[in-house]
Each structure stands twice: as C-alpha cells, then as structure tokens.
Amino acid sequence: MSAARSRLSTSEMQSSVQIPAAIAGRRVWLRLGTMIDGSGAAPQRDAHVVYSKAGILYAGADTPPAEMVKSGRTATTPDAELPDYTLLPGLIDAHTHIFLEGGELDLDKRAAFLKQSPEELLELARGRLEKIVRLGVTAMRDCGDRDGVGLALSRLCASPDRPLMPYIDSPGAAIHRRGRYGSFMADPLESFPTAAACVAARVRAGADRIKLIPTGIINFKQGAVTTAPQMTTEEIGAIVAAAKSHNRQTIAHGSGDDGLERAIEGGVDSIEHGFFLRDDQLAKMRDRHIAWAPTFSPVEKQVDHRDRLGWDAHVVANLKKILDRHAASLVKAHAMGVEIVAGSDAGSCGVAHGLGFLEELELMERAGLSPAAIVYSATGASARRLAFKEKFGEIKPGYLSRFILTRHSPLETVANLRKQKIIVFDDQVFATGESPDVSGL
Numbered sequence: 168m169s170a171a172r173s174r175l176s177t178s179e180m181q182s183s184v185q186i187p188a189a190i191a192g193r194r195v196w197l198r199l200g201t202m203i204d205g206s207g208a209a210p211q212r213d214a215h216v217v218y219s220k221a222g223i224l225y226a227g228a229d230t231p232p233a234e235m236v237k238s239g240r241t242a243t244t245p246d247a248e249l250p251d252y253t254l255l256p257g258l259i260d261a262h263t264h265i266f267l268e269g270g271e272l273d274l275d276k277r278a279a280f281l282k283q284s285p286e287e288l289l290e291l292a293r294g295r296l297e298k299i300v301r302l303g304v305t306a307m308r309d310c311g312d313r314d315g316v317g318l319a320l321s322r323l324c325a326s327p328d329r330p331l332m333p334y335i336d337s338p339g340a341a342i343h344r345r346g347r348y349g350s351f352m353a354d355p356l357e358s359f360p361t362a363a364a365c366v367a368a369r370v371r372a373g374a375d376r377i378k379l380i381p382t383g384i385i386n387f388k389q390g391a392v393t394t395a396p397q398m399t400t401e402e403i404g405a406i407v408a409a410a411k412s413h414n415r416q417t418i419a420h421g422s423g424d425d426g427l428e429r430a431i432e433g434g435v436d437s438i439e440h441g442f443f444l445r446d447d448q449l450a451k452m453r454d455r456h457i458a459w460a461p462t463f464s465p466v467e468k469q470v471d472h473r474d475r476l477g478w479d480a481h482v483v484a485n486l487k488k489i490l491d492r493h494a495a496s497l498v499k500a501h502a503m504g505v506e507i508v509a510g511s512d513a514g515s516c517g518v519a520h521g522l523g524f525l526e527e528l529e530l531m532e533r534a535g536l537s538p539a540a541i542v543y544s545a546t547g548a549s550a551r552r553l554a555f556k557e558k559f560g561e562i563k564p565g566y567l568s569r570f571i572l573t574r575h576s577p578l579e580t581v582a583n584l585r586k587q588k589i590i591v592f593d594d595q596v597f598a599t600g601e602s603p604d605v606s607g608l
C-alpha cells in the first residue's frame with residue numbers, strides 16, 4: 168500500500184478530527200473516551216492506544232511508557248485527544264459471497280450477472296473491496312463461489328501487491344450433492360470417488376476452508392425446509408475428517424433441524440443460517456464449540472422487498488414467523504453460551520456487502536441481543552473461533568491496526584455504526600460520512 172494514498176476529502180476533514188496516518192515508521196498515540204477491545208470484556212473508559220502501520224503496540228488505561236510513543240521524536244502528549252470517541256476493532260463479516268452483487272434486487276439481472284466470465288466477476292468483486300473497508304468491515308470469511316473469485320481475492324490479500332481491501336479468505340467452490348441446491352456456488356461431491364479426494368482437490372485449488380451444503384434451503388411458500396438433507400452424517404463426518412487432515416475448518420450451510428442434526432453430529436466448525444435449530448441442538452453446539460452465524464439478512468430482505476419479489480400475505484406471514492423464531496433462538500443461544508459469529512450472507516438478494524453487514528447487526532439487536540454482545544460477535548468472537556491468517560478483531564499488542572473511531576457509541580445501539588466514523592487501516596485513515604458509496608455492493 169502506498170503511503171501517498173491519503174484519502175480524506177476536504178468536506179470529510181471538516182467534519183472529523185485529525186488522526187495522523189501511521190506512515191514512514193510513525194507511531195500514533197490516541198487517547199480515547201471509550202475503548203471496546205473486542206475481547207468481550209467491559210469497555211474501558213479513558214484508554215490509550217499506540218500503534219504503527221505494522222500493528223498495535225499498546226492498549227490500556229495507563230499512559231503508555233515514554234519509550235513506546237517515541238519514534239525519532241519525543242512525544243509527551245497524544246497525537247489526538249478523543250474524549251467523546253469510542254474505538255472498536257474493525258468489523259468481521261463471517262459470511263459473505265464476494266462474487267455476487269448483493270444490492271441487486273432484479274432477479275433477471277441477478278441471473279444475467281452470473282453468466283459473466285470468471286474474469287469479469289473478479290473485476291467486479293475487486294471494485295467492491297475499498298468500499299467495504301470504508302464502511303468499517305475490515306475482514307470477511309467468504310463462503311464460496313465456483314468461479315475462483317474468492318480464491319483469487321484470498322491470494323491477492325496474501326500477496327505483496329495487496330490493494331486496500333478487507334482481509335478475505337475463501338473455501339472456493341462449496342461441496343454439494345449433484346442436482347441439489349447450491350450449484351451456483353458449489354461443485355458436486357460426486358465428481359470425486361471419495362470425500363477425502365474431493366476435499367484434497369479443494370485444498371489443491373487453494374481453499375482456506377471447506378464449505379459444505381448438507382441441507383436444502385427454506386421453502387418460503389411452505390414456511391419450512393421441505394427437502395431431505397443432501398448428505399448423511401457419515402458423509403459430513405468424512406468431509407470434516409478430511410478437512411482436519413489438511414488443517415482446514417469446515418463451514419456448513421444448514422437449515423431444517425434434521426439436516427442440522429447431521430451437520431452437528433458430523434462435527435463441523437460452524438453452522439451457517441441455522442434456521443429451525445432446536446434448543447437441544449444449540450446445547451450440543453455450545454458443548455462442541457460449533458460456531459453459529461445466524462444470517463438474518465437474506466430472509467429479512469425477502470420481507471422488506473415483498474412486493475418487488477412477488478410474495479403474498481401468506482408467504483410474508485411465514486417469513487415473519489421464521490424470523491421471530493430465529494430471533495428467539497439467537498437470544499437463547501447467546502444465554503446458553505453458543506459461540507455466535509455475525510455474518511450477513513452478503514451477496515444474497517438484497518444483502519449488499521458491507522452495508523448489509525451493518526444491517527445484520529441491527530437485526531441481531533432487534534432480535535434481543537445487547538449491543539455489546541453483537542459487537543463481540545462481529546469482532547473478537549469471530550477472530551477467536553474462525554482461525555484467520557492475520558491477527559485482527561481485538562485491540563491489543565500484536566494485533567493489526569484496523570479499527571473504527573466513532574462519536575456515536577455502538578454500545579447505545581449498533582445502528583450508530585452507520586453514522587459518521589473514522590476507519591484506521593494499517594497506515595491509512597478514512598472518514599466515512601452518512602452516505603457512503605455503496606454502488607455495486
């Protein structure tokens with residue numbers, strides 16, 4: 168990243184404080200009204216953070232030691248005094264499909280979009296990256312595509328040519344059953360003689376994780392998952408065992424309690440969506456450290472855009488009932504101690520990248536989770552469970568300098584994360600206003 172990329176426009180500067188960029192070995196010392204460190208601990212009042220381009224050097228309540236803040240100059244006061252600001256880690260969206268344009272609602276256009284070449288899809292995805300960072304989402308776990316877009320961006324992220332982009336890792340093509348749901352983002356298990364061979368091929372292609380689709384999806388007209396699971400418990404277990412042998416985590420798409428039972432018994436690392444999870448299944452997930460990304464957004468968007476999508480009152484009633492039950496499950500899961508990771512399913516119909524994640528957090532709040540619990544699920548909880556290749560999600564020494572500064576405390580409501588904020592990303596500083604550019608997301 169070039170140090171010359173200073174990106175505050177004049178109007179943005181007028182509306183925000185000055186945070187120096189951590190360029191040329193500079194250490195930046197901030198004094199903050201409140202720090203949410205991403206560990207799940209209570210927020211700290213009157214905190215100090217010292218960081219460089221390479222990472223956080225100090226975070227705590229005491230004035231940092233003098234040798235910590237010197238970098239070829241003598242510093243005795245912070246670079247910025249921010250008594251009315253809250254600092255929190257950059258947000259982690261644990262479930263995205265970066266190859267898709269989520270904001271597009273026109274179903275014909277969505278279908279036509281998918282007919283583009285892998286190169287075209289990659290170019291469009293690249294165009295989203297900086298916009299996503301500017302919204303405060305500084306990392307994402309991609310959950311699959313069959314055109315290599317996620318894998319290409321994972322490689323780009325790890326390369327010396329990395330542009331300004333969120334951290335991204337990807338499973339590449341998900342694994343599904345031939346002829347069943349998921350063909351737009353998956354290749355079938357049957358293409359290989361064994362689950363182990365299938366997983367090995369994904370790993371050879373560069374997969375950071377293994378994504379499987381062991382169940383169907385919700386039939387909105389019926390208000391239930393009406394198709395049988397795609398995989399047996401044994402098949403899921405074989406995929407999980409093979410993934411473990413390659414040191415890869417598994418991501419399981421799942422809705423409907425019979426298919427979810429198989430995913431849980433198969434020992435996956437995370438359950439995605441999880442509509443119709445039973446309470447006894449939540450308890451098993453807690454006991455086995457299976458994370459849950461509830462992804463309210465794709466279903467909520469069907470309600471929000473009911474007329475455009477052609478849903479009648481009966482379907483809308485089904486959708487609302489499903490969302491209410493899901494909300495109750497989330498509150499129970501949190502109380503029980505299930506590891507919850509916030510994920511938007513960005514790329515799904517109506518769920519824009521970045522912005523859709525901020526909306527997802529609001530839906531979790533509407534479900535009944537506290538803002539503090541939601542921020543944790545979007546930062547440290549994800550970082551601790553999902554084994555990312557870079558250290559972020561917490562504000563402590565050794566972690567990357569990627570965080571959000573805001574005068575609108577997310578602890579009052581996570582909806583405040585949509586308001587004006589400053590994003591620090593390594594050696595760059597951005598001010599994001601109330602109307603950021605969300606085109607093409």
Ligand SMILES: [Zn+2]
Pocket residue numbers: 262263264310512
């Ligand atoms: Zn998904």
